[in-house]
Amino acid sequence: MSGNEFILEMKNISKNFPGVKALDDVSLRVRPGSVHALMGENGAGKSTLMKCLFGIYQADGGEIILDGKPVSFANTKQALDAGISMIQQELLPVPQRSVMENFWLGRFPVKNYGLVRLVDHKKMYADTKAVFDDLKMDISPNTKVINLSVSKIQSMEIAQAVSYHSKVIIMDEPTSSLTENEVAHLFTIIRKLRSEGVSIIYISHKIEEILEISDEVTIMRDGKHIGTYPDKELTTELIINRMVGRTLTNRFPPRENKPGEVFLKVENYTSTVERSFKDVSFEVRRGEIFGIGGLVGAQRSELVESLFGLRGVKSGTISINGKTAVITNPIQAKKYRIALLTEERRTTGIFPVLSVLDNTLIANLDHYVRKSRLLDRKRGDKDAKDSIEKLRVKTPSAATHIENLSGGNQQKVIVARWLLTEPDILILDEPTRGIDVGAKYEIYSIIADLAKSGKTIIMISSEMPELIGMSDRIMVMCEGRVTGILDGKKATQEQIITLATQFM
Amino acid sequence: MKNTESPGLSERFNARSIREFSSKNAIVLVLIGLVVFIGFVQSSFLSLDNLVNILRISSVRLIIALGCGGILITAGTDLSAGRTVGLAAVIVASLVQRPDYASKIFPSLPYLPLFLPILAGVAAGLIVGIINGFVVAFLKVPPFIATLGTMVIAQGASSLYVDRPPRGAQPIGGLRGDFTDLGTGSLGFNDTWAIPTIILIAFVIFFLYWVMLNKTRLGKNIYAIGGNLNAAVVSGVNVKKNLITVYVLGGILYGLAGVLLAARSGGATNNYGQMYELDAIAAAVIGGVSTNGGIGTAGGILTGVLIFEVLNNGLVVLGVSAYWQMVVKGIIIVSAVALDIRKYTKKR
Structure with a gap:
């Protein structure tokens, strides 16, 4: 270890995508042996920044200094070799193969037998076991990854990061699908790593967690660096304020729609999937824009996809224009004149x-x-x-x-x-995701016109200004349940965040 | 899309438009190049008789390749095509043997009106198609495996059908003249102005398949299913129904191809149609059908089949040995596709 004050410095990083400035002059400085939280709304640029660090994207401007030396990674392999790891749950490498094979993928230990080089399974097993034992993780190296729980997979990936002798480990929403006990276990591991001099960059929406585990917090908004604060200076209110802190200007077209009588009524909708939405009830009127807010993982998409017949429901009823509707596939949904713009x-x-x-x-x-x-x-x-x-x-x-x-x-x-x-009912799931600002306005105008013409509109959005700017009413969900329905004119971002994190 | 503006002469002949044209029509240019080259080296290749002969052989192959092509566009595949052709061929042949022929497979079979045996052959294909479609669409077995199964079954079935004691598994010969006319006869005003029936039939089938792909819901849905299955489901496309239909259509076409094959060759054995499925897939792919689904045209499939058969015939005319023919064909398949795929892989 060198005596640098910071193990990692990202200076003035910029990144452009066609039509969007995803990162604008962002800086991030991480001290050795610390947990550095990175916060911001969806779309604030946290993940993009981390992808630039991890070699998935290349920054358009700025420099990255790791352990005193400027670095730039063309791919993730280089980043891993240099001591940076990223834990991403959706990036399961090869679920059908064993834990240890995933663990050493891309760097299998080999043994020379004269002219041939064969994979050294014994060493692979022993090395994997050693890392797990050191971290007090109870995972068998021979289990197939597909048979592990989410939390075990995450543990495995953390262990993998340790095996790379990583100096910096990025954790992107690590607790989003963990139970309370599992979170406690994760924090034990994080504290152990910190005491051994490893730095953790911890991305999360969950303010309680951040306050509990982090040493420093950097807050981002709209692709910009807002500030870096020591953990002690921060309170929940302060974080929300800094994360949101923006005034709404003319980003939205004027709306002249007049909500009429109730058109769609959903009662006690419950998914067939255990961890998905439960007991959801709401009504939407003709000519109304009904926003659905919440964090990633709040099961909003699952809910609307069920309304459209793409997913199953265990119980609950829908009525359209006063008549009960049974929808088990998109073909039926279309007959009821429902349209769904999917998220992906x-x-x-x-x-x-x-x-x-x-x-x-x-x-x-x-x-x-x-x-x-x-x-x-x-x-x-x-x-x-x-x-x-x-x-x-x-x-x-x-x-x-x-x-x-x-x-x-x-x-x-x-x-x-x-x-x-x-359609009579138009369901829009993140209609402006990945779209540049100008096109967003056009989409908003289209939505406003449709509502004016009497269509019933349901719009999921993770961007709070969009929700507030476009919706007549906003339903907020947290972990599959409805936590509140707000009047769009009076709702504030603080209210929405509070409802969206109610069970966290 | 038709281009409504008419570009000026200079625009029409600039380097870019030529490059664009040749990239879009690479496969047609390959076909023309092959014909010119082979004709240049061995002028007998270009004789009317030889060219008509190529078209006759291509007719059966085209019908099979169309059936297969539609399935490939859905991102599926059909390995049972060749063996289904064989099954249909033995069935139809067994029902149209001349009454006076010595070793008939059904000695006491009465003289049937021609449409009945043909219908039986086509029905055999239809049944295989239904099984394929059901297994793929409802049981969700990957098409490669599902049709591998029916391929083996169809081969077994045609052998069982032919192998009847005491006669044993002999070739079925002595077919009626009115039947073989389908494969060898011509239709027209007189002898000089006549078109071989089999080519006419293939043309009609080609036209119908083109209409299906371009002008019907089924066609649009086939492209959509192959282009993005999930988006097709979300768009409310009845995926199961459309998949079954395309496999059934395939089966019907293989059945018809089997009938025509028996008519053209004047007989059938239980080895008929062997490997035809691979030729059909190769021809479709040469013609620009993407095995990833969503891409392909009837015209492309026609071109692919013609390239394949011109090559087959040309190599013989040029006196290339049978073994070298295989090597050359393999190289042509891979290079034609490598060339064609440039159209789609520019960016990324």
């Missing part, structure tokens, strides 16, 4: 290799079948073109593959797709 545009939204035109028409082909059973392409093409023109989709031509469009324009095409089905 790439995986469940676009058909990348198909044209903009075909992407627009796909949900509404039934409408264009002639008596001869052939499609009326002329009418379909015209409607599709009108629709993408109305939404001002920027595309070289209607025949362009949708994968060549920007995120915002892809999103507009999917909106156009659903508008062609003439």
